[in-house]
Amino acid sequence: MSLSRALRIVFDRTPDDTIDLFKAFPGLRRFFERRRLHAFIRTLGDIIFTFIILEGLFGPQDPSRNCTLYLSWGLWWPTIVMSWFFVGRMWCGFCPFPGVGRIVQRLGLSLERPVPGFVKKNAPYLSVILLALIIWLEESTGIKESPRGTALLILSIMAGATIMAALFPKQAWCRYLCPMGRLLGVGSTLSLMEFRPDFEKCQTCRTFACKKGKDGRGGCPVYLGAFNVKNNLDCLICGHCLSLCDKDSPKLNLRSPFKELLLNKGRFVTCSFIIPFLMGSQLVRFLESSSLSVVLQRDLASLDTMVTYSGLLLIAFFYIHFIIKVGAWFFGYTEDELFGKFSPMVPIFIPMAFSGELAYRLDYAVAGAPEFFPVVSRQFGIDSLKQWTFELPPWIFTALNVFMMASAVAACCYLLYRFVHDEFEGLVPWWRTLSVSGLIFITGGTYLFFMLNT
Numbered sequence: 001m002s003l004s005r006a007l008r009i010v011f012d013r014t015p016d017d018t019i020d021l022f023k024a025f026p027g028l029r030r031f032f033e034r035r036r037l038h039a040f041i042r043t044l045g046d047i048i049f050t051f052i053i054l055e056g057l058f059g060p061q062d063p064s065r066n067c068t069l070y071l072s073w074g075l076w077w078p079t080i081v082m083s084w085f086f087v088g089r090m091w092c093g094f095c096p097f098p099g100v101g102r103i104v105q106r107l108g109l110s111l112e113r114p115v116p117g118f119v120k121k122n123a124p125y126l127s128v129i130l131l132a133l134i135i136w137l138e139e140s141t142g143i144k145e146s147p148r149g150t151a152l153l154i155l156s157i158m159a160g161a162t163i164m165a166a167l168f169p170k171q172a173w174c175r176y177l178c179p180m181g182r183l184l185g186v187g188s189t190l191s192l193m194e195f196r197p198d199f200e201k202c203q204t205c206r207t208f209a210c211k212k213g214k215d216g217r218g219g220c221p222v223y224l225g226a227f228n229v230k231n232n233l234d235c236l237i238c239g240h241c242l243s244l245c246d247k248d249s250p251k252l253n254l255r256s257p258f259k260e261l262l263l264n265k266g267r268f269v270t271c272s273f274i275i276p277f278l279m280g281s282q283l284v285r286f287l288e289s290s291s292l293s294v295v296l297q298r299d300l301a302s303l304d305t306m307v308t309y310s311g312l313l314l315i316a317f318f319y320i321h322f323i324i325k326v327g328a329w330f331f332g333y334t335e336d337e338l339f340g341k342f343s344p345m346v347p348i349f350i351p352m353a354f355s356g357e358l359a360y361r362l363d364y365a366v367a368g369a370p371e372f373f374p375v376v377s378r379q380f381g382i383d384s385l386k387q388w389t390f391e392l393p394p395w396i397f398t399a400l401n402v403f404m405m406a407s408a409v410a411a412c413c414y415l416l417y418r419f420v421h422d423e424f425e426g427l428v429p430w431w432r433t434l435s436v437s438g439l440i441f442i443t444g445g446t447y448l449f450f451m452l453n454t
């Protein structure tokens with residue numbers, strides 16, 4: 001693989017070009033195909049998570065003496081959010097949450113009922129409701145300061161995956177309800193990587209083993225199969241279908257991170273629903289940690305916290321939804337005879353949603369980093385780790401947030417430029433383009449206003 005070609009693709013100079021990473025790095029293909037190393041990493045993850053849960057439940061409950069908090073909120077979450085951009089949904093291939101459910105199914109204890117139509121039809125809404133619940137727990141209950149609360153939250157997601165596995169075949173939780181998976185899927189539309197089949201090879205396939213399985217081995221855990229993967233929303237990049245396919249069709253490609261956003265044009269309900277929710281929730285989260293929340297608490301003190309928080313989430317959701325609608329109105333095109341209705345502002349805002357989430361998670365990670373080893377030292381009585389600390393200059397948070405938002409605004413404007421010049425070939429007049437740019441700057445400015453008022 002030539003580095004210059006890779007850079008040209010990544011920086012969107014040859015946007016339709018991709019590099020087949022399985023061809024460029026055959027070891028990568030072997031890693032996914034021969035499941036041993038894959039299984040080893042997954043087992044390692046299971047052990048780490050068991051440790052986190054046990055320490056959270058039974059370890060010291062003083063936050064300065066329990067590393068569960070930093071491992072979960074400071075390392076695990078930010079790493080997952082960062083992974084959206086680099087490897088898409090690959091975390092799902094190693095995720096420990098469906099593990100117990102898989103054991104239940106292997107023991108033949110699952111009822112294997114068909115997944116109800118209601119769940120399939122309303123999956124994006126149901127998973128966003130669960131996500132809202134997690135965010136509310138995170139922000140309003142002090143769970144980030146409670147090792148036991150954190151462990152219980154992890155256990156409750158695991159319980160959801162296990163109950164679904166006991167009722168339905170394979171990983172129904174991952175396909176339909178997991179709030180993290182939904183977030184990972186939407187975030188991964190901005191990824192540098194995509195898992196795709198070679199559609200020409202699939203056209204002549206008679207077995208569809210990637211979906212149905214073969215020789216007693218089950219097929220795709222989320223009822224997809226490689227031939228159905230056309231975007232990054234649902235495929236877990238678990239690699240399970242690789243060894244099932246006789247035609248060597250599935251590929252892992254390096255691509256431009258903008259490719260899928262331009263191609264999809266915000267046509268999927270998952271994105272058009274979760275992006276306003278995610279961005280709205282970020283605004284509320286930044287507002288909560290800003291000095292403005294003092295005024296808010298004074299004025300809204302009489303209201304129950306859950307009611308207040310839900311109300312704020314709802315207002316912020318509709319505010320972003322409104323911005324998206326106004327942006328689409330300015331853009332002037334929301335329907336195409338080829339691909340039907342679309343929503344240009346949804347893909348345009350995806351880099352901002354990604355940056356907002358990463359900035360929020362990194363703030364916690366950076367703020368807690370100097371104390372990590374002293375916490376481990378107090379928890380396990382390892383005195384030598386006490387000195388492993390350092391001081392952070394206060395400007396680091398401002399610099400981090402300004403950098404994240406400036407990159408997001410630049411990426412959003414670039415996507416707008418590509419829509420106007422390439423996808424709609426100059427059909428959008430300059431004043432409309434300028435108005436949409438204005439909305440991007442206003443939204444980025446609103447983020448920064450809340451971020452820097454801490």
Ligand code: SF4
Pocket residue numbers: 091092093095096097098161173174175178179180181182236
């Ligand atoms: S969808 Fe959720 S439970 Fe399933 S693998 Fe992904 S993060 Fe884990």
Ligand code: SF4
Pocket residue numbers: 197201202203205206207208209210211225226227244245246247248249250
């Ligand atoms: S990925 Fe392989 S098994 Fe699946 S449809 Fe294509 S050729 Fe057939």
Ligand code: SF4
Pocket residue numbers: 195210219220221222224225226229234235236237238239240241242
């Ligand atoms: S299509 Fe293949 S890689 Fe994607 S989830 Fe299904 S089995 Fe895993």
